[in-house]
Amino acid sequence: MTTSATRTAAPVVEVTDLHKSFGANHVLRGLDATIHQGEVVCVIGPSGSGKSTFLRCINLLEEPTSGSIKVGGDEVTDPDCDIDAIRRNMGMVFQQFNLFPHLSVLSNCTVAQTTVLKRSKEEAEAKARENLEKVGLSDKADAYPAQLSGGQQQRVAIARALSMDPKLMLFDEPTSALDPELVGDVLSVMRRLATEGMTMFVVTHEMAFAREVADRVIFMDGGNIVEEGAPSQVIGEPKEERTRVFLQRVLDPTHVDPGAEDTAYAKRHEAESTADNFVKPMDTHGHYGGGAGLG
Amino acid sequence: MSTTTEAPPKKKLSPRRRAQRIRWAQYALLAVVVLVIALVADWGQIQRTFFRTDLIKNTLTEGVGTALKNTVVYTAGAFVIGLVLGTVLALMRLSSVAPYRWIATVWIEFFRGLPAIIVFIAFGLLPLAFEGLVIPYDPYGTVWIALGLVASAYMAETIRAGIQAVPPGQVEAARSLGMPSGTATRKIVLPQAFRVITPPLTNELILLVKDSSLVYVLGLSATGYELTKYGRQLSSDNVNLTPLVVAGFCYLIITLPLSIIVRRMEARQKKER
Numbered sequence A: 001m002t003t004s005a006t007r008t009a010a011p012v013v014e015v016t017d018l019h020k021s022f023g024a025n026h027v028l029r030g031l032d033a034t035i036h037q038g039e040v041v042c043v044i045g046p047s048g049s050g051k052s053t054f055l056r057c058i059n060l061l062e063e064p065t066s067g068s069i070k071v072g073g074d075e076v077t078d079p080d081c082d083i084d085a086i087r088r089n090m091g092m093v094f095q096q097f098n099l100f101p102h103l104s105v106l107s108n109c110t111v112a113q114t115t116v117l118k119r120s121k122e123e124a125e126a127k128a129r130e131n132l133e134k135v136g137l138s139d140k141a142d143a144y145p146a147q148l149s150g151g152q153q154q155r156v157a158i159a160r161a162l163s164m165d166p167k168l169m170l171f172d173e174p175t176s177a178l179d180p181e182l183v184g185d186v187l188s189v190m191r192r193l194a195t196e197g198m199t200m201f202v203v204t205h206e207m208a209f210a211r212e213v214a215d216r217v218i219f220m221d222g223g224n225i226v227e228e229g230a231p232s233q234v235i236g237e238p239k240e241e242r243t244r245v246f247l248q249r250v251l252d253p254t255h256v257d258p259g260a261e262d263t264a265y266a267k268r269h270e271a272e273s274t275a276d277n278f279v280k281p282m283d284t285h286g287h288y289g290g291g292a293g294l295g
Numbered sequence B: 001m002s003t004t005t006e007a008p009p010k011k012k013l014s015p016r017r018r019a020q021r022i023r024w025a026q027y028a029l030l031a032v033v034v035l036v037i038a039l040v041a042d043w044g045q046i047q048r049t050f051f052r053t054d055l056i057k058n059t060l061t062e063g064v065g066t067a068l069k070n071t072v073v074y075t076a077g078a079f080v081i082g083l084v085l086g087t088v089l090a091l092m093r094l095s096s097v098a099p100y101r102w103i104a105t106v107w108i109e110f111f112r113g114l115p116a117i118i119v120f121i122a123f124g125l126l127p128l129a130f131e132g133l134v135i136p137y138d139p140y141g142t143v144w145i146a147l148g149l150v151a152s153a154y155m156a157e158t159i160r161a162g163i164q165a166v167p168p169g170q171v172e173a174a175r176s177l178g179m180p181s182g183t184a185t186r187k188i189v190l191p192q193a194f195r196v197i198t199p200p201l202t203n204e205l206i207l208l209v210k211d212s213s214l215v216y217v218l219g220l221s222a223t224g225y226e227l228t229k230y231g232r233q234l235s236s237d238n239v240n241l242t243p244l245v246v247a248g249f250c251y252l253i254i255t256l257p258l259s260i261i262v263r264r265m266e267a268r269q270k271k272e273r
Ligand SMILES: Nc1ncnc2c1ncn2[C@@H]1O[C@H](COP(=O)(O)OP(=O)(O)OP(=O)(O)O)[C@@H](O)[C@H]1O
Pocket: A022, A025, A027, A045, A046, A047, A048, A049, A050, A051, A052, A053, A054, A280, A282, A283, A284, A287, A288, A289, A290
């Protein structure tokens, strides 16, 4: 939202030369990025380019192979660092919502507050209701996740993350698993969060959203950051060939005219852009199968 | 299909007619068998051997209550021990520390591979083998531990399957909220796992009720008799099977409701899915 002001704000996340390999698969090949206080950064790129892996490295759901990630000045890859404490300050919203199905909507939003932050039940519930209100679901507090639509579940997931009072919110394709008509509600919640000054790091295929809300857009391909800058530049007038090719495919897969970058086109397709025009060749969540260790 | 030659036209029954004929034949067979049994059987003898009224009364008044109580107490204690140990073993099987996995695997394979009766015999002999060894709450403690050890091996596998059925995204969501691994396991993973495995665990409980009959090898005093031992004792005293039949019905009083509960739970889970 703000552009020049945020550049001088304190960095919330500083990533330097981040590498990540899964066995022989070198997925992240030296990323450098900084997220400043109050900034909204959107990451775009083709499927398999490593966007999710990048995001998941930031809260250490994936262990980086090498490089440095500083969150609020603390090096998260340092074995002495209290990762739970850092994760408390960082909300994460998943593509598949990952609500706790055995807990009511309200309990979904309170369970971490009471167990991790040691808030009293009353305090936690007040906070939860406040955030459910914010995402427009105060009437669903007693429902169970299975009784909600995908869009409602995702908004509960956002409320759940917000209830921890995070300083930073990570979003991994929050609208990709939603029916097209439900995407708008989730995006407007996120838009509002951005307006309120939340620092946000968003992996998304919603070009219109990135264009409108992001302060900065990062385009990733093949495990590298190919291009980075203001949305009007990266999405509007991409400098790199790879960015151009990607945008063309996302914004209009049937379009063959090379070099055409019709911004009005993207605007027209705000609501249906992902669901209708973007075809993902890859299974997007197969890689969650590894399982975070219990022991 | 379309290229194969037509079968020669033959008067064939429609599938539905055929099914109907087969069903009739099955009813007819059943009727014949019942008839033969009814004609051949010596009902008076059967009644005298299995259902002697005075012995039924004796069995019910003499101490079936204590026996029933003992069966329940043996089973319940073993179930609790099995559940706790089984959960620990399941978590060990899934641990990132390799030796824990090995220990748990050896334990599980060991106790699943042995006949339960060997474990009982071994526990019966332990106090003789190790002088001064006292197992508390004898005979209950001995039964609880012996049966609990066997149960833990079976339950561990069930519980592990339940834990693995919880999607990894659940742990990731919990961890990303700042929950330490242990809290995530207790608050998020185990409640979901146990919901899935309540029916199979109840089945384990039914098996345990029956396995508790193995305590007869321990050489109990009369106050420790459970249903099988009690029924058997009375049966041999009276040289008649009636007390054993009564004991058998008492088992059904415990196991049938459990079976019904399991069925209900399974039906509900099927609907929820
Ligand atoms: N846990 C894992 N184990 C092995 N390989 C993985 C794992 N997670 C991701 N990968 C691999 O890393 C690469 C990048 O995956 P990633 O999910 O980060 O891509 P992405 O940009 O988020 O794609 P998408 O848009 O489809 O979500 C892929 O080749 C994927 O197969």
